Amino acid sequence: MGKSILKEKxxxxVILVVKLSQSLVTEKKEYVLRKQLLRIGTAIGAVIRETEFALSKADFIHKMSISLKEVNEPLYWLDLRKDTDYVPEEAHLIHFNLNKELVSMSVSAIKTTKSRN
Incomplete structure (x- = not known):
C-alpha cells in the first residue's frame, strides 16, 4: 500500500482519542464515555490497517466498508461529549473535523476502488 494518508490520519x-480518554478519566472522572470512545476510536486504525493486506479488490472494498462503519461511530460519541460539557467547542472541533475527514476519505477510497477495472 505504501504511504497512505488515510492510514496516517x-x-x-487514534492518538487523539487515547489522549482524550486519559483526560476524561483524570480531569472528569468519566469512565463510561471514555470506554466507548477508546473502544471505537482505537478500532478505526486497526480496521484501516487491515486493508493493507486485502486479498482482492472485493476484499479491500469489504474491509473499507467495515472501516467506514467504524469511522462513523465516533461522531456520535464526540457530539455527546461536547453536548454534555465534557469539552469546550474548540477542542470538540479538532476531533470532530478529523473524524469527518476520515469518513470522507474512507468513502472516497471505496468509490475509487469500485470505479477501477
Whole structure:
C-alpha cells in the first residue's frame, strides 16, 4: 500500500482519542464515555490497517466498508461529549473535523476502488 494518508490520519485520530480518554478519566472522572470512545476510536486504525493486506479488490472494498462503519461511530460519541460539557467547542472541533475527514476519505477510497477495472 505504501504511504497512505488515510492510514496516517487514522493513526493521528487514534492518538487523539487515547489522549482524550486519559483526560476524561483524570480531569472528569468519566469512565463510561471514555470506554466507548477508546473502544471505537482505537478500532478505526486497526480496521484501516487491515486493508493493507486485502486479498482482492472485493476484499479491500469489504474491509473499507467495515472501516467506514467504524469511522462513523465516533461522531456520535464526540457530539455527546461536547453536548454534555465534557469539552469546550474548540477542542470538540479538532476531533470532530478529523473524524469527518476520515469518513470522507474512507468513502472516497471505496468509490475509487469500485470505479477501477
Amino acid at each position: 487514522s493513526y493521528a485520530f
